[in-house]
Amino acid sequence: MSELQYHRIADDEKGFDLSMFCVPKHYEDDLERVYIPHGLIMDRTERLARNIVNDFGYEEPIVALCVLKGGYRFFGDLLNYISALNRNTDRSFQMSVDFIRLKSYQNDQATGKIQVIGGDNLENLRGKNVMIVEDIIDTGKTMLKLLDLVKDYNPKKVRVVSLLVKRTPHSVGYRPDYIGFEVPDKFVVGYALDYNEFFRDLNHVCVVNEKGKEKYAIPKSD
Structure with a gap:
């Protein structure tokens, strides 16, 4: 595998x-x-695609597993770059896609509970090489729980690519195999990352201000 950069x-x-x-x-x-x-x-995503093709090229087919909803834009752009490299270089691999939807945040706080609220039948992962594509790794707890879930289906190999990894004192120390950007402990939105389902339609990754957090907050139940 390429040196982690x-x-x-x-x-x-x-x-x-x-x-x-x-x-x-x-x-x-x-x-x-x-x-x-x-x-x-986009430039960083293209670089990640090149690293992945160099590492995976000539391997058996890969199942690319998108973590919804926040990962859908990164997933689509990453696979487009990989597909272009598959067509235009001497290293290539077949890909199929699957999706899983998780929920772990309310407002700007992790709830501590990981809900699997949608996705395909993960039996498709059994015995396969799996590439999980995520938007952001925060504490790492969500990804570790997802990896435990995926391992129940006995995949051949699992690798994880995340657009963002957050530097936070709450991290459990997990690091994915491929990282786009390591970012400070700020609440970021855009490029499909959301705050209570808002801001997914931003092209850029931005920092939401306190007014925005208050405006789109979910009222706490009594």
Whole structure:
């Protein structure tokens, strides 16, 4: 496997002023800054695709498992780049796709409970090489529980690629096989990452401000 490499975003990184980018009008007052521009996401995703093809090329077919909902855009873009490399290089592998939907957040806090609320029959993973594609690894607890679930189906090999990995004191120390960006302990949205189902329609990864958190918060039950 390629040496683990990723783009580390420093704790003091301020990002970019919203006025430099096209941001939907309905979100302009709810965001602090653009943290990772869409173009940079795409460039990094292409690099990850190259690393994956170099590592997986000539192996048996791969099942790419998308973790919904937050992973769908990264998953689609990553597979598009992999497909292009499969067509245009001498290293290639067959891919099929599966989906699983998890829920672990409410507002900006992890609930501590992992709910599997949708997905295909994971029997399809039995005996296969599996590549799990995730949007963000926060504490790592969700991914470890998902890996335990997947292992119940006895896959041949499992690798994990995540667009983002968060530096947080609450981390259990889990690191995926492929990382796009390592980011500070901020609540980020956009590029399909959400806050209570909002902000998925942003092209860029942004930091949501306190006004945005309050505006789209789910009221706590008594």
